Amino acid sequence: MLKFESDNKPKDDSVPASVPTDDDEPVGHRGDKRERILDAALELFNDRGFHGTPMPLVAEQAGVAAGTIYRYFESKEALVNALFHYWYSVLNRDLFDEDWAQRPLRERFHLHWERLANFAFTHPRAYAFLNLHFHSTYLDDESRAEIMRHWERGEAFFAEASEQQVTKNLPPEMLMLMIDGLFTGMFRSHVLGMVEMTPELIRAGEECAWATVRR
Amino acid sequence: MLKFESDNKPKDDSVPASVPTDDDEPVGHRGDKRERILDAALELFNDRGFHGTPMPLVAEQAGVAAGTIYRYFESKEALVNALFHYWYSVLNRDLFDEDWAQRPLRERFHLHWERLANFAFTHPRAYAFLNLHFHSTYLDDESRAEIMRHWERGEAFFAEASEQQVTKNLPPEMLMLMIDGLFTGMFRSHVLGMVEMTPELIRAGEECAWATVRR
DNA sequence: CTGGAATGAATGAATATTCATTCTGTGGCG
DNA sequence: CGCCACAGAATGAATATTCATTCATTCCAG
Numbered sequence: 001m002l003k004f005e006s007d008n009k010p011k012d013d014s015v016p017a018s019v020p021t022d023d024d025e026p027v028g029h030r031g032d033k034r035e036r037i038l039d040a041a042l043e044l045f046n047d048r049g050f051h052g053t054p055m056p057l058v059a060e061q062a063g064v065a066a067g068t069i070y071r072y073f074e075s076k077e078a079l080v081n082a083l084f085h086y087w088y089s090v091l092n093r094d095l096f097d098e099d100w101a102q103r104p105l106r107e108r109f110h111l112h113w114e115r116l117a118n119f120a121f122t123h124p125r126a127y128a129f130l131n132l133h134f135h136s137t138y139l140d141d142e143s144r145a146e147i148m149r150h151w152e153r154g155e156a157f158f159a160e161a162s163e164q165q166v167t168k169n170l171p172p173e174m175l176m177l178m179i180d181g182l183f184t185g186m187f188r189s190h191v192l193g194m195v196e197m198t199p200e201l202i203r204a205g206e207e208c209a210w211a212t213v214r215r
Numbered sequence: 216m217l218k219f220e221s222d223n224k225p226k227d228d229s230v231p232a233s234v235p236t237d238d239d240e241p242v243g244h245r246g247d248k249r250e251r252i253l254d255a256a257l258e259l260f261n262d263r264g265f266h267g268t269p270m271p272l273v274a275e276q277a278g279v280a281a282g283t284i285y286r287y288f289e290s291k292e293a294l295v296n297a298l299f300h301y302w303y304s305v306l307n308r309d310l311f312d313e314d315w316a317q318r319p320l321r322e323r324f325h326l327h328w329e330r331l332a333n334f335a336f337t338h339p340r341a342y343a344f345l346n347l348h349f350h351s352t353y354l355d356d357e358s359r360a361e362i363m364r365h366w367e368r369g370e371a372f373f374a375e376a377s378e379q380q381v382t383k384n385l386p387p388e389m390l391m392l393m394i395d396g397l398f399t400g401m402f403r404s405h406v407l408g409m410v411e412m413t414p415e416l417i418r419a420g421e422e423c424a425w426a427t428v429r430r
Numbered sequence: 431c432t433g434g435a436a437t438g439a440a441t442g443a444a445t446a447t448t449c450a451t452t453c454t455g456t457g458g459c460g
Numbered sequence: 461c462g463c464c465a466c467a468g469a470a471t472g473a474a475t476a477t478t479c480a481t482t483c484a485t486t487c488c489a490g
């Protein structure tokens with residue numbers, strides 16, 4: 001029986017080696033330093049917040065000299081945004097594809113729940129990071145665009161469901177955010193070590209979520 | 216028809232004038248400076264985070280000199296904690312009383328939802344603040360104790376409901392956090408300006424929430 | 431007058447960022 | 461094979477800010 005770990009064993013939220021150095025970064029390097037920096041930042045920003053983590057600490061955790069970070073990222077802000085934008089785009093890619101868009105409503109809901117769970121529980125720190133920082137003032141346009149992409153799909157789904165009277169007669173945005181919060185609650189019960197998450201529980205969570213919105 | 220404001224008109228999250236200066240603060244003062252400082256901090260910490268807000272800015276927003284803050288609070292940390300502990304204790308007082316504890320389960324759920332909504336929508340910044348900061352490293356024992364008080368009641372409720380087979384057969388902690396997230400989602404839909412919250416919608420939210428957990 | 435309250439410039443500790451220097455690996459050449 | 465430039469990568473001490481906190485001074489109510 002597959003189950004996810006809830007303790008502090010290494011979680012796989014590391015940036016896959018294949019991440020294209022986003023664009024104009026130094027070209028000739030073959031090392032994994034960029035990834036190690038992103039990784040360290042992910043963990044530290046989660047634990048201590050953006051303004052609460054000094055760059056030298058990120059450097060130390062990444063096993064890199066302070067100055068090195070600036071070979072890969074313009075600034076501290078560029079670093080959070082690279083992190084945010086990268087993980088959010090992964091999430092969006094994971095959640096939505098052409099196939100998904102043309103399934104029936106209930107199946108879309110199911111698929112979305114499953115995929116979201118898959119993302120959140122295999123990249124717990126990344127998911128926590130996105131949740132914690134989506135409201136921050138230092139996000140740039142690219143990051144915000146990624147949030148928009150996500151929300152537009154969610155709203156469209158619930159608008160459609162509302163029209164077809166599949167879901168309760170409530171503002172779609174409210175339904176969307178309630179489901180999002182519901183999921184985050186489930187996620188938290190796992191991350192806080194209160195519940196050992198299993199595929200069965202995730203499935204049960206989906207039943208709860210559907211009961212929340214169905215007419 | 217009562218409705219809550221979602222725009223930027225002044226919200227009433229100010230600390231009531233009667234707040235007893237928590238304990239050992241300077242005694243003889245009659246001014247409202249302490250409250251103005253707490254107020255300014257509440258808003259700024261919400262918008263820019265704890266480490267993201269300089270004390271001089273808090274002072275400016277409070278209409279007070281920088282040094283004055285230190286007549287009322289030992290340090291910046293003491294300030295967040297005063298804020299956190301104060302509002303959390305108000306929340307706890309609002310939610311739970313002797314009467315509440317001996318109502319039937321479903322009624323307790325209803326009352327809790329209503330009271331929580333009342334707190335959150337009359338003190339939106341305070342509620343957002345508590346949500347945003349409950350996980351922070353700089354909370355002191357007193358603040359954490361307030362969190363515990365809250366969670367113990369929640370867990371007890373869902374444990375009892377689970378025993379009596381009123382709710383789904385799932386870990387009580389998971390149910391509790393899902394409901395909490397659900398509420399937060401509803402709250403957010405209002406705060407983000409997507410939904411104009413009304414007592415009817417709040418009631419509808421409760422139905423959703425109950426559908427989530429009932430067997 | 432006087433003592434507590436308030437002020438805000440000054441202090442010192444952090445912290446983001448820079449940059450002169452060192453390292454490393456690659457390829458040409460004797 | 462060994463040696464030698466050389467370029468890009470990495471370093472980390474130094475710099476320039478920013479910021480929490482202090483405290484000598486001023487204000488003001490009684």
